[in-house]
Every structure is written in C-alpha cells, then in structure tokens.
Amino acid sequence: MTDGLSGFDVLVIGGGNAAMAAALSAREGGATVLVLESAPKDFRAGNSRHTRDLRCMHDAPTPVMSGAYTEDEFYKDILSVTGGKTDEKLARMTIRASTECTEWMKQYGVRFQHALGGTLQLGRTNAFFLGGGKAMMNSYYAAAEKRDIKVVYDAEVVDLDVVDGEFRSATVLIGGRTVKVSAKAVVAASGGFEANLEWLKEAWGPIADNFLIRGTPYNKGKVLKRLLALGVDSVGDAKAAHMVAIDARAPKFDGGIVTRLDCVSLGIVVNNKGERFYDEGEDFWPKRYAIWGRLVAEQPDQIGHCIIDSKAMGQFMPSVFPPLEAQSIxxxxxxxxxxxxxxxxxxxxxxxxxxxxxxxxETLDDCKTVGLHPEKTHWALRIDKPPFYAYGLRPGLTFTYLGVKVNERAMALMKGGGRSRNIFAAGEIMVGNVLGKGYAAGIGVTVGTVFGRIAGREAALEALNCEDRVVAKEEVAHYAAS
Incomplete structure (x- = not known):
C-alpha cells in the first residue's frame, strides 16, 4: 500500500473540491501528482460531497445562470456578509476568476443544471451541479485516474517537515504504518478543524458540545495546526466559522445539506424561553442563512425553534425530518x-x-412589523392559519475560517512578512483570506475551485522550475489587477 509514494513533483493533501482542482491543475502543468485523502474511499471528498453549487460572476446569461451578476455586485455581497473582513485584492481576484470555473469544470466531466427559479434567489448568481457535490467529485476522481494522478485513501498526514519555509516531506499514517512522503512542492487543501471537538471547545468553550458538524468527521485540522506551528502566518480567528441553523434532530456528523432549515424567513424563531431574538426577515435567505447558526449558539442550551403556519408550507425547501404539528399554538x-x-x-x-x-x-417586500423588538423587516405574515408547525434548530458547523495566509499565487506566507518557497494552500484551509466572517451561498466552492487551480498550477511550476513561471504570474496578475 505504501510502495510508490516517492518521486512525485506535487503532493496534494486533501481530497475535496480544492484538492482535486489543484491536482488536475498541477497535472495540466505537466507535474506528476500524489493525492493523500485521510478518509476511506467511500467517504472521500470531505465537505465537497455535500455541496450543490458555486457562485459565479457573469455579465450576461449563461447556459446555467440567468441574467447578469457583475463583479461589483458580487463584491458588495461579500462585503455584506463579511462586514468588510476580507482581503479585497484576493476577493476581487476570486470573483474575476470565477467566470471561468464552470467551463473548466465541464472539461473534467462536471455537469450543471439549467438556471433555477423560485424562492432560492440563486438562479442568477449560482451554478448548480447536476447530481450535487458527490457527482461533481466522482467526475473529478474519474478524471484524475485517467490522467495518472495517484490517490491514496485512509492516508492521514500527521506531521510536516518544513525548514525555513521549504516543504521537504510529510509523515503519513497509512494502514497502521508511518511513511515519509517527499515531493518538490505541496498543496495543503485539507479543510478546517470543524471535526476536532477538542479544538472547538478551546475556541468556544463548553457550548461547543451542542454543535452539530454538518460535514465530514475527517477534517481534524492537523495539517493546519502544524503549518501554523512551523511559522506559516495565520488569517482569521478560531471562532470564525460557517455555521447555520440546522434541524436539531440531525446527526452529530455528516448530516449534510438536507438537514438545513430554510423556513426561518417565513415565520418566527424563539429560544427556550419562548422569546424571539433576531429579525427573521433581514435579507434574502442565501445571504443571511449563515448567521443563524451563531445566533442559535448564543441562546440558552444552544437551541432555537422556528414556528410557521400552513401559509408557509410548500414555500421553502423542506428538511429531511418532518415538523412538529398542532392545531393551536x-x-x-x-x-x-x-x-x-x-x-x-x-x-x-x-x-x-x-x-x-x-x-x-422573491423581493425585499413591504410585509413588516411595527412596535416589536426585534422587528421583522420583510416577509412578516401573521401566524394564524392552522395547523401550526415547528422545527427545532441547532448550530450546524460547516467549516472554520482560521487558516493560513496566502498571496495571489496561493503561496503560504510566513510570519514576519516572508513567504514559503514551495507551500501552497487552497480551499477551507485558506478561505479566511476572503471570508473573515459570514457566508454567501456557494462561495466556498468558488474559493476552493479558483485557488485550487492556482495552487496546482503554481506548485507544478515551482516543482518543475519552469521558465514559464513568469507567464503564470502574468495570468494571476490579470485577475489580481484592480
């Protein structure tokens, strides 16, 4: 199992969207590539298998998105959800590069649905994968196999050998054996630390015991922690996270997107005292749903309850679990x-x-309350038509934002202002460069795809010591230009 793991140009640590985008991109650049996925094959691809779409800039309708979604509007959406906690240069570079994502993904077998309509408000801004994230990742893995990219499963990276910012080797646990794996360049794309319950408690305290982890149980953050210990600079903080309100009956790990509750804007949410605590109609759900996990986390016992009536049923994507139902409040x-x-x-x-x-x-309508604290500013309808329904809400942690700081080449930056020589990062492990807090639907896959492609290409150029590196820099500069 451990034979043949030496002599690769590029080592990619991780198995999700960003990792496979990096692996395929590095292979495009002529590099030999080894991918180490800590999960078993049946659970490969991390949180990416639970995704369904990515957010893309486009100036005119496309086969998979309606209307137009300009750079300035996209960037305003990022500012809106992050409160300005973003690196504008990297954010705008991501936005511009997102125009190429769908066509690049199609080259590797990813298929897309036609533009969506209805209440999600995403048909204009987001492209949806046909078959969801698992189908996307299966396409990537099939493409990798055809291109002789070696993938090893159940391969957990437990240590890194880095000297003066230069990666030399990784220590990997495979089949109960510890193996040293060397490469000329490395791409860290192993996600955040959301499945590391002890690290979560260090950051959040005892309330973290009541968090549910929406995605993979394999994102322990070991590679992230080791990189930071080895002098790579950090971005974000340990309590910054993509956290949404999910069905309180969801499993501790891996419940995925089907446990998300999209009915909040159509009703009211109360805590264990029976009291409202936030404006349920603040903005369109794809922009504001990600604030509700933290809001619920701040309530007693980290639980909330969404109450709706019969008028709301059928107007939102239902959870995998049925609601409680009664004829009176x-x-x-x-x-x-x-x-x-x-x-x-x-x-x-x-x-x-x-x-x-x-x-x-479908609009920020004029249905509101007057005289409440907090007010409900949009979509306020009386809860008066039985039967009445309720869903329990728990904080559902998707991924964490504490990560490694990178530049426009996806190269890891070192504490003190220097940069590493051959260490690159993509995906959740560096998403904090673009998202200091908050979330807009689909942007995580966008960041992973854009920086995965950049990291893979740059790692290949570094490994092969190509004179074409200057050409790649010019290509990056095209997107990074103001």
Missing amino acids: GELAKLMMLPVDAVEATVKAYNAAVQPGTFNH
Whole structure:
C-alpha cells in the first residue's frame, strides 16, 4: 500500500473540491501528482460531497445562470456578509476568476443544471451541479485516474517537515504504518478543524458540545495546526466559522445539506424561553442563512425553534425530518416543551405588530412589523392559519475560517512578512483570506475551485522550475489587477 509514494513533483493533501482542482491543475502543468485523502474511499471528498453549487460572476446569461451578476455586485455581497473582513485584492481576484470555473469544470466531466427559479434567489448568481457535490467529485476522481494522478485513501498526514519555509516531506499514517512522503512542492487543501471537538471547545468553550458538524468527521485540522506551528502566518480567528441553523434532530456528523432549515424567513424563531431574538426577515435567505447558526449558539442550551403556519408550507425547501404539528399554538408549545404562556404571548404580540403589505418572497417586500423588538423587516405574515408547525434548530458547523495566509499565487506566507518557497494552500484551509466572517451561498466552492487551480498550477511550476513561471504570474496578475 505504501510502495510508490516517492518521486512525485506535487503532493496534494486533501481530497475535496480544492484538492482535486489543484491536482488536475498541477497535472495540466505537466507535474506528476500524489493525492493523500485521510478518509476511506467511500467517504472521500470531505465537505465537497455535500455541496450543490458555486457562485459565479457573469455579465450576461449563461447556459446555467440567468441574467447578469457583475463583479461589483458580487463584491458588495461579500462585503455584506463579511462586514468588510476580507482581503479585497484576493476577493476581487476570486470573483474575476470565477467566470471561468464552470467551463473548466465541464472539461473534467462536471455537469450543471439549467438556471433555477423560485424562492432560492440563486438562479442568477449560482451554478448548480447536476447530481450535487458527490457527482461533481466522482467526475473529478474519474478524471484524475485517467490522467495518472495517484490517490491514496485512509492516508492521514500527521506531521510536516518544513525548514525555513521549504516543504521537504510529510509523515503519513497509512494502514497502521508511518511513511515519509517527499515531493518538490505541496498543496495543503485539507479543510478546517470543524471535526476536532477538542479544538472547538478551546475556541468556544463548553457550548461547543451542542454543535452539530454538518460535514465530514475527517477534517481534524492537523495539517493546519502544524503549518501554523512551523511559522506559516495565520488569517482569521478560531471562532470564525460557517455555521447555520440546522434541524436539531440531525446527526452529530455528516448530516449534510438536507438537514438545513430554510423556513426561518417565513415565520418566527424563539429560544427556550419562548422569546424571539433576531429579525427573521433581514435579507434574502442565501445571504443571511449563515448567521443563524451563531445566533442559535448564543441562546440558552444552544437551541432555537422556528414556528410557521400552513401559509408557509410548500414555500421553502423542506428538511429531511418532518415538523412538529398542532392545531393551536399552545399545543405546539407543549410539543416543543416550551413555556406555553410565553410562546402564546410571543405569537400574539407578533401577529398584532404585522402591518398590511404585499407578500413576495422573491423581493425585499413591504410585509413588516411595527412596535416589536426585534422587528421583522420583510416577509412578516401573521401566524394564524392552522395547523401550526415547528422545527427545532441547532448550530450546524460547516467549516472554520482560521487558516493560513496566502498571496495571489496561493503561496503560504510566513510570519514576519516572508513567504514559503514551495507551500501552497487552497480551499477551507485558506478561505479566511476572503471570508473573515459570514457566508454567501456557494462561495466556498468558488474559493476552493479558483485557488485550487492556482495552487496546482503554481506548485507544478515551482516543482518543475519552469521558465514559464513568469507567464503564470502574468495570468494571476490579470485577475489580481484592480
């Protein structure tokens, strides 16, 4: 199993979208490539197998996206969700390079759906994979096999040998044996540390015990932690994360996207005291859904409860689990095991504050409340048509933002202002350069694809010591230019 792991030009650590984009890109550049995936084959591809789309800039309709989504609008969306915590140069470079993503992915067998319509608000901004993220990743792995990219599963990188910013080898646990794997360049694309429960508790304290991990249990953050210990500069902080509100009945790990709840903007959310705590109609759901995980995490016992009525049913993507159902708010409160009087009072006050308006879930409509704290600013409809429904909400952690700092070549930067010589990074392990906080649907796959391609190409050039490196720099500069 451990034979034939020497002599490769580029080592890619990780097995998700960013890793395979890097591997394929490095192979395009003529490099020999080894991919180390810590998961078994049946669970390969990390969080990428749970994805379904990527966000792309385009100035006109495409076969898979409607309308136009300009650079400035895309960047405003990033500013909106991050509150300005982004590297503008790298963010705009990502946006510009996203125009090429779908066509590049199609070369490797990835197929896309036609542009979506309806309440998701994503048909104009996002391209959706036909068959979802698992189909995308299966296409990548099939393409890698055809191109003689070697993939080793159940291969956990437990240490790195880096001297003065130069990668020399990785220590890998394979089949119970420890193996040294050397390469001329390395791409770290092994994700964040969201599956490392002890590290989460170091950052968040005991409330982390109530977090559910939406994705792979294999993202332990060992490569990230080792790189930071070896002098690679960091970006972001340990509490920054893509965290959404998911069904409280989801499993501890790997529940995936089907456990997400998209009904919040159509109802109200209360905590264990039966009290509302945030504006459910602040903005379109694809831009604001990712704030709700942290909001729920800040509530007692890290749980919330979304309450809707019959008018809302059928207007959102349902969870994999059915809701609680009752003919009255009081009966529903009992099913939720919440104080009945408090829940009834909250719903009564909310209904009284709802103003007349024209409901339209595809616009920032004029259906709002007046006189509440907090107000509901859009899509406020009275909760008055039985049966009534409720979903329990828990913080669902997707990935963490603490990562390694990179430049426009995806090269890891060292503490003190220097740069590594042959260490590159892509995907969740460096997403904090673009997303300091918050999230907009599909942008994680975009960052992974763009920086995966750059990291793979640059690693190949570094490994092969090509004179073409100057050409690659000019290509990067095209996207990085202001």
